[in-house]
Amino acid sequence: MIKLENISKIYPPKLHALEDASLSISQGEFIAIMGKSGSGKSTLMNIIGFLDKPTTGHMTFLSQDVKALTQTELANLRLREIGFVFQNFNLLPRLNAWRNVALPMAYAKLPRQKRKENAFQLSTARASRLN
Ligand SMILES: Nc1ncnc2c1ncn2[C@@H]1O[C@H](COP(=O)(O)OP(=O)(O)O)[C@@H](O)[C@H]1O
Ligand SMILES: [Mg+2]
Numbered sequence: 001m002i003k004l005e006n007i008s009k010i011y012p013p014k015l016h017a018l019e020d021a022s023l024s025i026s027q028g029e030f031i032a033i034m035g036k037s038g039s040g041k042s043t044l045m046n047i048i049g050f051l052d053k054p055t056t057g058h059m060t061f062l063s064q065d066v067k068a069l070t071q072t073e074l075a076n077l078r079l080r081e082i083g084f085v086f087q088n089f090n091l092l093p094r095l096n097a098w099r100n101v102a103l104p105m106a107y108a109k110l111p112r113q114k115r116k117e118n119a120f121q122l123s124t125a126r127a128s129r130l131n
Pocket of ligand 1: 012015016017035036037038039042043044
């Protein structure tokens with residue numbers, strides 16, 4: 001499903017964050033990437049989530065060559081297939097809690113009422129698991 005072949009990432013002028021990384025993840029597989037601070041985990045996650053581009057190497061996502069996709073195609077693929085839980089949350093301060101949860105559903109063009117319903121359902125499902 002996700003395939004990285006000989007991926008390198010150099011932050012200019014010459015910091016080699018990733019060197020020749022190859023990795024293959026199948027559908028349904030659960031993977032943890034471990035390594036000491038500064039070993040390139042975030043760089044790798046950014047590349048897997050199309051937030052950054054590798055300097056060299058080849059990546060396929062759902063059998064598509066990532067390099068051949070436009071920014072819009074990547075944004076749509078990210079919207080439909082990728083979820084992020086950021087270390088620093090990345091919440092938008094101008095939106096309240098449910099609007100933050102519902103934002104991707106707006107890009108996915110769900111009607112407002114449905115977005116709100118889903119967001120509240122997600123938060124109550126989570127709250128009842130915590131109780
Ligand atoms: N935007 C950047 N510009 C320059 N160097 C960076 C940038 N992001 C990360 N680095 C460097 O790349 C290396 C790998 O960082 P990172 O991927 O954040 O590692 P980890 O997430 O495993 O701690 C580190 O040496 C870090 O300082
Ligand atoms: Mg990191």
